[in-house]
Amino acid sequence: MAGAPLPVRDGLGPDRIRMPAGVEVRTVAEFLVQAHPDDKAHWLSLIDGGGVVDEHGRVVDRETRYAPTRFVYFYRDPPPEIRVPFDIEILHRDDRLVVIDKPHFLATIPRGAHITETAVVRLRRALDLPELTPAHRLDRMTAGILMFLIRRDDRRAYQELFVSQQVTKEYEAIAVHDPAIEFPRTVRSRIVKEHGVMTATEEPGEPNSETVIELIETRGVYARYRLRPRTGRTHQLRLHMSSLGLPIVGDNYYPDFRRSEPDDFSAPLQLLARAVEFTDPHSGEVRRFDSRRTLRW
Incomplete structure (x- = not known):
């Protein structure tokens, strides 16, 4: 805080x-x-x-x-939590940044029922970096590249890159293949997320979200897609894939919400933050970080 x-x-x-x-x-x-x-x-x-x-x-x-x-x-003593049985892989660390490959089911920051079982708390404890702060966030159910800032003085410069959309983000997803849908295609819609409501909705009006979707490969009835969001609305990629009739495999929110047991880690959402690329605000060099994780077909 x-x-x-x-x-x-x-x-x-x-x-x-x-x-x-x-x-x-x-x-x-x-x-x-x-x-x-x-x-x-x-x-x-x-x-x-x-x-x-x-x-x-x-x-x-x-x-x-x-x-x-x-x-x-x-200080509040958090209640016991079910441990997420997957490890964080650290891909990069320097004087300013820690870049990880986040597993599915692990939240970025404490929120709701997930306090200690979050990426930032695990990393602060493991690396003895009490001021570590995320530069951006990933949904709990999304795996992949997540950046953290070590020093308080660096927060504004790096977080502003994400706020001002100066970071190129690349995701991958597994969903059903529909040969009638042509790719690449751009999906735009108006996404509304109400506080306290689990799911977001697409509503009429001026679009506030945009995603470019490409087909990478197919395997039988399924396909692997590349998603390049140009905005960062809550659940944007999941909603845009669902709006095409191609909900992401393992998505229990869209098109229909289904509750899952808190100790069930058997069916992760097949959505991966594959890469981020940006111009470093301090060195001026172009930096890119790629996930080593793979999705399940």
């Missing part, structure tokens, strides 16, 4: 809670207990042990005055 008053600990940054306006309490302790009555003993113990601080890193005690609209920070 950028600007947090507590450092990363064991690969995880602190959590924070915003103190809203209009709450009738006198102290921070009263607010936390009122907001979490079932955890009263936990919060009081945490406060008494100096485990809660304000935005300036000052320790909160039982008499610290409530401050509407401000934040308090603390």
Whole structure:
């Protein structure tokens, strides 16, 4: 968490809670207990042990005055998680970058039920790099090239490459082959993703997403495709393939959402971030990183 008053600990940054306006309490302790009555003993113990601080890193005690609209920070012990049974392969490391070949099922950053079983937490712990931060993200179900930044001072320059679409991305996917569909082709649509909703949708209106799709090879009823996204909308590649009637093998979101068991790693989404290429903002050299992974037919 950028600007947090507590450092990363064991690969995880602190959590924070915003103190809203209009709450009738006198102290921070009263607010936390009122907001979490079932955890009263936990919060009081945490406060008494100096485990809660304000935005300036000052320790909160039982008499610290409530401050509407401000934040308090603390460490949360994450619940046990099912381990993703695949390893991260490190493809490149220098003074600024760590580039990995991410396996399927491993989220990029902590979110929801996936906290410790994420690429950034695993790497922070394994490499002893507490400030390591992703330059971009991959969906949990997508494997392939993922870049991380070692130094805080480098974040803006590299992350801006992705924001301003100065990075060429190349993906591969396995899906059904339909000889009636001509390739290469460009798919454009308006993708809308609502907060809290698992899936995104394509809706009428001005397109905000674009993907160039090429046919690489066929094997029976299946084919391997190259996908070059020119934008980075949530689930863009999965939606664009599904819109052609060619959902990616292993996709349990599109065209129809199907729940999967959290310990089922038997049917990974056959989508791979094959390569990224960009001009390094510091050296000026063109750099390219390629995945060594292969998809299952």
